[in-house]
Amino acid sequence: xxxxxxxxxxxxxxxGKITDMLAQESDIIVRFQGGANAGHTIVNNYGKFALHxxxxxxxYNHTTSIIGNGVALNxxxxxxxxxxxxxxxxxxxxxxxxxxAQIVMSYHILFDQCEEERLGGKAFGSTKSGIxxxxxxxxxxxxxxxxxxxxxxxxxxxxIANVCVKKNVVLENLYHKxxxxxxxxxxxLMEYKKMVEPYVCDVSKYLWDAIHEGKNILLEGQLGSMxxxxxxxxxxxxxxxxxxxxxxxxxxIPPYEIKEIIVVSKAYSSAVGAGAFVSEIFGDEADELRxxxxxxxxxxxxxxxPRRMGWYDCVASKxxxxxQGATGVAFTVxxxxxxxxxIPVCTGYEIDGKVTTDFPTTHLLEKAKPVYEVLxxxxxxxxxxxxxxxxxxxxxxYIEFIEKHIExxxxxxxxxxxRDDIIFRNK
Numbered sequence: 001x002x003x004x005x006x007x008x009x010x011x012x013x014x015x016g017k018i019t020d021m022l023a024q025e026s027d028i029i030v031r032f033q034g035g036a037n038a039g040h041t042i043v044n045n046y047g048k049f050a051l052h053x054x055x056x057x058x059x060y061n062h063t064t065s066i067i068g069n070g071v072a073l074n075x076x077x078x079x080x081x082x083x084x085x086x087x088x089x090x091x092x093x094x095x096x097x098x099x100x101a102q103i104v105m106s107y108h109i110l111f112d113q114c115e116e117e118r119l120g121g122k123a124f125g126s127t128k129s130g131i132x133x134x135x136x137x138x139x140x141x142x143x144x145x146x147x148x149x150x151x152x153x154x155x156x157x158x159x160i161a162n163v164c165v166k167k168n169v170v171l172e173n174l175y176h177k178x179x180x181x182x183x184x185x186x187x188x189l190m191e192y193k194k195m196v197e198p199y200v201c202d203v204s205k206y207l208w209d210a211i212h213e214g215k216n217i218l219l220e221g222q223l224g225s226m227x228x229x230x231x232x233x234x235x236x237x238x239x240x241x242x243x244x245x246x247x248x249x250x251x252x253i254p255p256y257e258i259k260e261i262i263v264v265s266k267a268y269s270s271a272v273g274a275g276a277f278v279s280e281i282f283g284d285e286a287d288e289l290r291x292x293x294x295x296x297x298x299x300x301x302x303x304x305x306p307r308r309m310g311w312y313d314c315v316a317s318k319x320x321x322x323x324q325g326a327t328g329v330a331f332t333v334x335x336x337x338x339x340x341x342x343i344p345v346c347t348g349y350e351i352d353g354k355v356t357t358d359f360p361t362t363h364l365l366e367k368a369k370p371v372y373e374v375l376x377x378x379x380x381x382x383x384x385x386x387x388x389x390x391x392x393x394x395x396x397x398y399i400e401f402i403e404k405h406i407e408x409x410x411x412x413x414x415x416x417x418x419r420d421d422i423i424f425r426n427k
Contacts, residue, residue: 002217002253003260004244005330007224008320010271011242012300012307013264014332014414016040016056019220021419022262023057027215028064028207031055032250033240034222035072035104037129038272043295043417046090053078055220058085058093065093066203069100070240070250072134073146075192097196098203098252099147106188107167107180108133114175127273127300135239142166146200149193153186160185204252211257219247219258225320226275233362236275244324263326263408265317267334267398268293269310272300276365279310279346293336295417311372313346314405319359321408328411328426331399335415340377343398346370347405357405375401383416388425391415 005022007013020042023029036052043049044059051058053074055065067073078097086092108130116128137143142163148156160182168179210217221242226232228242240246244263248255268289271277281289286309290298298307321329337343348355348371351364355371378392385391391399391413403410413423 001259002211002219002257003262004219004221004247004258005262005264006221006244006324007242008263008265008317008324008329009224009269010226011038011223012270012272013224013266015220015264016042016051017332017414017417017419018262018264018330018412019056019218020044020059021422022218023060023063025216026057026063026218028066028210028217029055029057030066030068030217030219030251031071032068032219032221032247033070033242034238035129035131035134036074036077037127037131038222041295044419047088048295049085052081054081057218059090061091065095067097067101068203068251069098070246071101072104072131072240073097073101074104074129075195079195095199096201096203096206097146097199099200101146102134102138102143103146103192104130104134105144108137114177118175132239144189146196149189149196156189157182157186207251207253211253219244219251221247225323226316231323233275233365236273261325261327262330263321263324264330264332265320266332267312267337269313270298270307272305272307276362277308277310278349278365278368279313279370280308281310292339294333311344311346312402314402315346315349315357315359318357318406321406326408329406329408330412330414331410332414334395334413335381335383338378338381341379342374343377344372344374345402347373383421385415386423388413388423
């Protein structure tokens, strides 16, 4: 059976924890899109980890972790990550890398940095991990696929020469940077070949066989619905699809095999990077929530940047769940809100004097003002509670209020950072 775990909102919803937890009953975990530009924070028996490239199921001996063809593969980052978890006592994970995955090159990172620098105050808030230049090259058909590392030298050198002609025009004339060196790029590819060769696999065939053997497979998404380039807050989005539907493409499996879609949503809102964020809060109110949030404060797992904070947004979350095709919602970091006397919830957007509960396109979103309903807080620590009925009444009312407004069942409630801090509901 294939399940997908994806984000309802702007990313940072707690997908890593849910994947780590569900990996216990899974055989294979697949990263199907994105790159090392976002991280999944995980707290388990081995310690606290921020994973950027590795799937979040690498902490179990029985699982196989796969880098799918849809991933922006930064090979040095991947292998530094493997080394870093092994050094902390994690058994060496079984890793497979799709022969159809494409490689983030050093010049992708360079171009990302140069463009953000050029844009100045109009920058996209990129993590400067090379993701947009990587996907641009992929669809311009000048990227390097893992399988090409094993082509003959003449083929690679001819391709490198062609790439350099295009890249150097921009580097020298737009960014005023030195030209790329063809020999150094060939050496870079050969280094990557040495690193990745033991792990390369026809992942699509491997997964096809696994499905027919009845294996349990998890597809792990990066970021969330609002960052999808088609259905998110374009242009302040990422460069690969963040939707569960893309899991079939980015892993190389038939779409009808995805039987369950778990959409993760925080009990409040947070976001990293620029773009419309209707329920955003500021000042001391935001600082307090940021300080208490997550599993050690709301700061980007990749960048360390303070996350933008906001109250729960039912409009965005309802849309995020719909566009993902959610079969159930995992509601995370609920324990964080225990300090509040009252908790505002955004239930609508006022745009040009009219209130809507439907998520609009970006040019309208920029004008939207939040419409709030205020719910009473529960004013206690809910960590350690294992049964839904044991949660405080106001806490249950908060969950059920949001469930009604997002029009999707909340089937899991996370009430702490640990793997076992979870309450199952409606099972």
